[in-house]
Each structure stands twice: as structure tokens, then as C-alpha cells.
Amino acid sequence: MEPKGDNIDRPLHPAGFMTCETGSNEGLPGCGSIDFTVAVVLPAGGSGERTGLLTPKQFCKFLNRPLISYTIQAFERVAWIENIVVVVAKDNLDLMVNIVQQFGHKKVTVVLGGSTRHRSIFKGLQAFQGRGDESPLTKPKVVIIHDAVRPFVEEDFLLKIAVAAREQGASGAIRPLVSTVIATTSEGYLDHSLERVKYRASEMPQGFMYDIIYQAYVQCSEADFEFGTECLHLALQYCGTNAKLIEGPSTLWKVTYKRDLFAAESIIKETLSQAACVVTGVCAESTQLAHALQKRLGALDMQVDIISTLLRSTGKFISKSWNFIHVTVSNSCLEDVQELVRTFEESGHAVLYPVVLILVQLDVSEQSSASERMAMLGAIRDVATEARRRNILLYGILLNHVQGAEKWQEAVENLSQITAALIKERNPALTGQLLWV
Ligand SMILES: Nc1ccn([C@@H]2O[C@H](COP(=O)(O)OP(=O)(O)OP(=O)(O)O)[C@@H](O)[C@H]2O)c(=O)n1
Ligand SMILES: O=P(O)(O)OC[C@@H](O)[C@@H](O)[C@@H](O)CO
Numbered sequence: 001m002e003p004k005g006d007n008i009d010r011p012l013h014p015a016g017f018m019t020c021e022t023g024s025n026e027g028l029p030g031c032g033s034i035d036f037t038v039a040v041v042l043p044a045g046g047s048g049e050r051t052g053l054l055t056p057k058q059f060c061k062f063l064n065r066p067l068i069s070y071t072i073q074a075f076e077r078v079a080w081i082e083n084i085v086v087v088v089a090k091d092n093l094d095l096m097v098n099i100v101q102q103f104g105h106k107k108v109t110v111v112l113g114g115s116t117r118h119r120s121i122f123k124g125l126q127a128f129q130g131r132g133d134e135s136p137l138t139k140p141k142v143v144i145i146h147d148a149v150r151p152f153v154e155e156d157f158l159l160k161i162a163v164a165a166r167e168q169g170a171s172g173a174i175r176p177l178v179s180t181v182i183a184t185t186s187e188g189y190l191d192h193s194l195e196r197v198k199y200r201a202s203e204m205p206q207g208f209m210y211d212i213i214y215q216a217y218v219q220c221s222e223a224d225f226e227f228g229t230e231c232l233h234l235a236l237q238y239c240g241t242n243a244k245l246i247e248g249p250s251t252l253w254k255v256t257y258k259r260d261l262f263a264a265e266s267i268i269k270e271t272l273s274q275a276a277c278v279v280t281g282v283c284a285e286s287t288q289l290a291h292a293l294q295k296r297l298g299a300l301d302m303q304v305d306i307i308s309t310l311l312r313s314t315g316k317f318i319s320k321s322w323n324f325i326h327v328t329v330s331n332s333c334l335e336d337v338q339e340l341v342r343t344f345e346e347s348g349h350a351v352l353y354p355v356v357l358i359l360v361q362l363d364v365s366e367q368s369s370a371s372e373r374m375a376m377l378g379a380i381r382d383v384a385t386e387a388r389r390r391n392i393l394l395y396g397i398l399l400n401h402v403q404g405a406e407k408w409q410e411a412v413e414n415l416s417q418i419t420a421a422l423i424k425e426r427n428p429a430l431t432g433q434l435l436w437v
Pocket of ligand 1: 042044051056087114115117118120147148149256
């Protein structure tokens with residue numbers, strides 16, 4: 001999982017940062033909910049030592065996409081946020097610019113960080129300061145500061161933080177303490193414990209009037225830069241600004257330890273669409289199988305639609321990030337699958353989230369020959385390799401049309417369990433394989 005930084009021949013701004021395509025709020029829906037400019041600083045310049053991994057946690061991949069890309073997406077989909085400044089260590093500068101380009105992130109400026117979190121945040125804030133030439137970034141009225149390793153943040157809470165920062169000068173997310181806080185003696189014994197109900201954990205996002213937090217950083221001490229962990233404290237200490245504290249959802253937690261990476265992956269997978277569109281073609285057996293599958297997947301809380309052909313209606317399902325199950329009684333449908341891969345490529349829709357495409361061949365000839373199975377496997381492998389480049393995960397299933405109602409019911413049950421698992425897990429290792437049910 002080592003980061004692979006390809007050198008990007010991009011001019012580094014005199015202030016030491018690269019600007020990718022910036023978005024604008026003009027005319028976007030939703031920006032009417034806020035009448036002042038808001039920007040975001042995402043400190044992502046750490047090394048993630050506490051995970052015990054060589055790859056900094058913000059660059060660890062989930063479904064073939066780095067964690068930081070999920071965090072950036074959480075902010076770029078908010079129409080009233082104008083600019084997103086991502087602060088990274090020098091060694092990860094090219095990697096970060098690569099990620100912005102690969103996943104089509106907008107409004108993003110990549111900035112070089114510092115040796116501590118506070119130093120990195122200050123570098124991020126400086127991206128809004130003119131440096132003698134016209135800075136490409138508009139200085140915001142309010143700036144939101146958010147650890148890049150907190151990917152699960154929702155627009156409604158960001159709105160609360162931004163409005164409170166505009167009104168109070170500063171605002172911050174808090175959560176109830178899980179463990180009691182105790183003070184220890186220098187010999188390592190209990191000195192006293194704090195009354196837990198009186199304390200809260202300080203989380204992110206935090207919001208500030210830009211001028212307040214910028215001035216706080218201008219005035220803060222070297223000790224603050226070296227050892228401090230709390231931006232709200234700097235606003236109080238150096239600008240006399242008492243932050244409004246807002247209790248946030250439990251999803252605001254920070255990825256810190258290795259266990260947090262597993263939790264983050266599980267949550268990301270849960271957010272992906274489990275819905276599927278079953279494409280049957282025109283033959284009766286496929287349609288019958290599709291309805292049986294729809295009933296069983298429905299029992300697994302999966303939404304399933306059935307269509308006879310991909311023409312015209314594909315866009316509706318692609319726009320909703322649905323997955324596809326293509327049921328056929330012949331191996332002629334690979335052309336359809338290739339057409340679907342091309343449609344996804346043109347829509348660019350699978351860039352952010354992998355889409356599952358399952359090819360179910362109903363073997364009505366009782367028992368396909370080994371050579372026929374090998375031919376199908378070879379064909380699927382080729383198409384799957386191409387599909388993977390478009391972030392489409394193609395799996396093949398060969399379903400024997402067994403005789404006898406009971407055996408058939410069992411086969412359909414197995415098929416539904418396998419298709420549900422493939423869609424939920426999206427395991428790239430199984431793509432291009434032919435499962436035999
Ligand atoms: N010099 C630094 C140190 C940290 N951060 C960022 O600040 C956020 C919260 O810090 P933390 O969870 O402590 O990250 P790390 O410092 O990377 O973790 P560790 O202490 O385990 O090395 C992270 O997004 C991290 O990348 C930063 O921008 N610059
Ligand atoms: O201390 P760490 O560098 O692990 O993480 C930073 C956290 O302290 C910080 O995100 C919140 O406490 C809010 O300031």
C-alpha cells in the first residue's frame with residue numbers, strides 16, 4: 001500500500017501550493033442557505049504513526065480509493081463551500097495532486113504542511129493570504145478546519161458549525177466522553193479523577209471567523225505550534241473568542257489506530273448502494289429467474305428493479321449508482337456487458353464508487369461442457385480486466401438449470417446469497433472469475 005507519487009509537472013504557487021480546478025458557488029442549489037463565504041482547511045500532513053502502518057492513514061485505500069478522497073468528497077458536495085485547502089507533507093505532495101486528478105475532485109488546493117498539526121493548519125490558512133501577487137484563493141468570511149482523517153461529516157452539521165462560527169467567532173464539535181479522565185501523580189499513581197459529566201471530547205469540524213483564527217496563529221507561541229492540539233484554545237487565548245460548542249454525531253470520530261481503518265472501511269461499504277437492476281433480455285427463463293432473484297434479494301433488504309434491455313433506462317440506474325445483474329441463457333450477452341462498461345466510462349460515474357456488474361448465465365443445456373465453461377471464463381476475464389480500469393467489478397456466475405422444484409429453489413437461494421455478498425463486499429480479487437452454482 002505504499003503511496004505511488006507520479007511527478008506532476010505543475011507549477012508550485014509562490015506560497016508553496018498547487019491549485020487544481022476550483023469550483024464556484026454561482027447558481028448552485030443550496031448555497032442560498034448561507035450568505036457568507038466559507039472555505040475549508042483539511043490538515044493531512046501527518047504520518048499516522050499510531051496505525052503502525054508505513055502508509056499515512058489518510059492515504060490508506062478503501063475500495064481502491066484513499067481515505068482522504070472520501071473526506072474531500074464530503075466537503076466538495078456542499079455547494080456553499082468555495083475552496084478546500086488540503087495540507088500535506090512534502091513527500092506526499094505529488095501523490096495528493098494525483099488523487100485530486102484521479103478522482104475528479106474540484107475546488108481543491110494542495111498546500112505544503114509543517115512538522116506539527118498546528119503548523120500545518122497555519123500553512124493552510126496562509127493559502128488565503130495574498131503574497132504580493134493575486135492569490136488564487138478568495139479569503140473566506142468563515143473557515144472550517146477539519147482533520148482529513150475524519151471522513152464521515154454531513155452537510156447539516158457543517159452548516160451548524162459555519163453559522164455558529166459566523167455568529168460567535170468560533171465553534172467546535174463536541175462528543176460525550178467514553179472513558180473517565182483522571183490526573184496522575186509524577187510517580188504514576190492516581191491523583192484525582194474528573195467528574196466526567198462536566199467534560200466533553202473536542203472533535204472536528206471546527207469553524208472560525210477567518211481573521212480570528214488567522215490572527216490567533218500569527219500570535220501563538222512556539223510551544224503552541226509544537227505541543228498544542230486545540231484550535232479553539234488558540235482563538236480564546238489570543239483573540240478572547242469563546243467558541244460555541246455543538247454536540248455532533250458519533251460519526252465525527254477520527255481515524256487514529258489500525259482498528260479505526262477497519263471500522264472506516266466497513267462504514268464506507270455500508271454507504272454504497274446495494275440496489276441492483278436485473279437485465280433479463282427477452283427469454284422466459286431469464287425473466288422467471290429475475291423475478292425469483294428479486295424476491296429473495298428483497299428479503300435481504302436489497303432494492304431490485306427488472307428491465308428487459310439496457311437501452312435508454314441505463315442512465316437512470318447509473319445516476320443512482322445502482323449495480324447490475326445481467327441474466328442470460330447464452331454467452332452472447334458479453335457484448336451487452338461491454339456496452340454497459342462503455343456507458344459507465346462515458347458517464348464517469350464509477351470513478352468515486354466501484355459498481356458491481358454480475359453476469360449470470362443460466363445453463364439450460366443441463367450441463368455445459370468443460371470447453372464451453374472455459375470459453376466463458378476466458379471471455380469474462382478479458383472484459384473484467386477492461387471493466388476494472390473503469391472501477392467496474394465484473395463477476396461471472398454459471399447457474400445450472402437443475403430439474404425439480406426443490407433443487408431449483410435451492411439453486412436460486414444460493415444465487416441470491418452470492419450476488420448479495422458480491423455487491424456488499426465488492427472484493428476486487430473475485431472479479432473476472434466464473435462462480436458455478
Ligand atoms: N504535522 C502534521 C500532523 C498531523 N496532521 C494532520 O492532523 C490530523 C489529525 O492528526 P493525527 O490524528 O494526530 O494524525 P497523525 O499525526 O498523522 O497521527 P500520529 O500522531 O499517529 O502520527 C490528521 O489528518 C493529520 O494528517 C497534519 O496535517 N500535519
Ligand atoms: O491529537 P491528535 O493529533 O491525534 O488529533 C487532533 C485532535 O486533538 C483534534 O482533532 C481535536 O481534539 C479537536 O481539536
